[in-house]
Amino acid sequence: MADRIFDLFGDELPANWGQRGRPEHVASQQNRNRVSLLVALGWSNARIAAALFITQPTLRKHYFSELKYREVARDRLILNLGMKLWEQVRDGNVGAMKEFQKYLERNDLMTFGQTAPPSQPDKPVKEQKLGKKEAAKVAAHQPDTGSTLGQLMAHRQQVN
Structure with a gap:
């Protein structure tokens, strides 16, 4: 019993922890609950595997029973x-x-x-009042299709 080692989250570490090679993933009940919740939220297998820091084949191997109830x-x-x-x-x-x-x-x-639910009628939205600079910016981005070149030149001379 004394040879069992636990990580900071209380999960037991595999026997080859700290040795060469990647330690085998141990499926805990907490991870099973996490996978079930993420499947219910609509996460993809790739995203779930990334969240658990495991590969997709490892996810499918250890959490097959949670993944098969996706629907x-x-x-x-x-x-x-x-x-x-x-x-x-x-x-x-x-x-x-x-x-x-x-x-x-x-x-x-x-x-x-x-x-x-059926939406209730919205209150009419008040138009926001623009200052001179903001109105000029809006007018600059809207082309005058009804104006002729002569009218534009006359307007320009009046402004100057």
Whole structure:
């Protein structure tokens, strides 16, 4: 028991740690949970492997069972979130009740094939007043299609 060595995160180090060659990756439960979460968030295998500092073949070798549920991983994550919220609702947490109501509304929207709640009419946006310099910059970037060369020259002489 005394010959076991642990890293700073509490994971046991492989037997050949510190020797020649790369030590074999040891799949921990914490890493399995991380992979499951990242799969649920839609990360690619390459991105997950990079986050864990392992290669993609090592990822597929040690975390195959987590990767094979990619299609339902997001649903499982939402389910776990809903269960945690429901437990807090049953305990009387008012904030959790409000969040659970939002959870139900999002679920209803998903059930009926909508992606966002119907938007409420926006207030009319006030036009921003521009100073002389800003107006001149805007005018310089907008061509005058109705003006003739003579009108432009006359305007220029009036300004000078």
